[in-house]
Amino acid sequence: MEVIPSFTIDHTHLMPGIYVSRIDRGFTTFDLRITRPNHEPALAPSAIHSMEHLMATWFRNSEVKDDVVYVGPMGCLTGMYVIMTGEYSVHDMRRLTIECLQWILSQTEVPATTPETCGNYLLHDLPMCKWHAQRYLKMLQEDFHFEYTTLEVTLADGRIFADA
Numbered sequence: 144m145e146v147i148p149s150f151t152i153d154h155t156h157l158m159p160g161i162y163v164s165r166i167d168r169g170f171t172t173f174d175l176r177i178t179r180p181n182h183e184p185a186l187a188p189s190a191i192h193s194m195e196h197l198m199a200t201w202f203r204n205s206e207v208k209d210d211v212v213y214v215g216p217m218g219c220l221t222g223m224y225v226i227m228t229g230e231y232s233v234h235d236m237r238r239l240t241i242e243c244l245q246w247i248l249s250q251t252e253v254p255a256t257t258p259e260t261c262g263n264y265l266l267h268d269l270p271m272c273k274w275h276a277q278r279y280l281k282m283l284q285e286d287f288h289f290e291y292t293t294l295e296v297t298l299a300d301g302r303i304f305a306d307a
């Protein structure tokens with residue numbers, strides 16, 4: 144297996160915020176961390192699924208829509224990844240995410256929740272999605288974290304571990 148040249152973030156010190164997870168070949172992967180890993184309850188699958196539909200809809204209709212490559216949930220259910228082309232900083236992403244969360248809070252339904260448009264259309268929870276959106280919004284506005292603490296974690300066979 145190929146060695147993945149990536150640092151590993153120290154999840155024990157990771158606070159909710161926005162971080163640059165990786166930059167490769169012109170693509171920046173942003174870590175939109177919504178809950179504190181291993182200290183706070185993660186989002187329920189239904190809530191983060193609704194967050195995905197809403198966030199993807201907002202980003203793909205926003206002023207930066209042409210630079211949006213991907214919006215999707217983390218497997219650990221504590222945040223979202225947004226992949227962008229072009230030059231964007233965590234501060235740009237903070238401004239965009241605040242606008243996105245404010246829009247989510249004004250929504251009364253989750254887009255694309257029919258059997259034709261979603262792979263698990265019953266797995267949604269707008270009230271819990273909005274509860275997390277409200278809480279995350281407040282954290283981004285009042286106590287913004289954007290610098291990772293990193294760890295070097297190498298597996299026994301020499302491979303470097305990476306979670307994204």
Ligand SMILES: [Zn+2]
Pocket residue numbers: 192196260261262263264
């Ligand atoms: Zn879906």
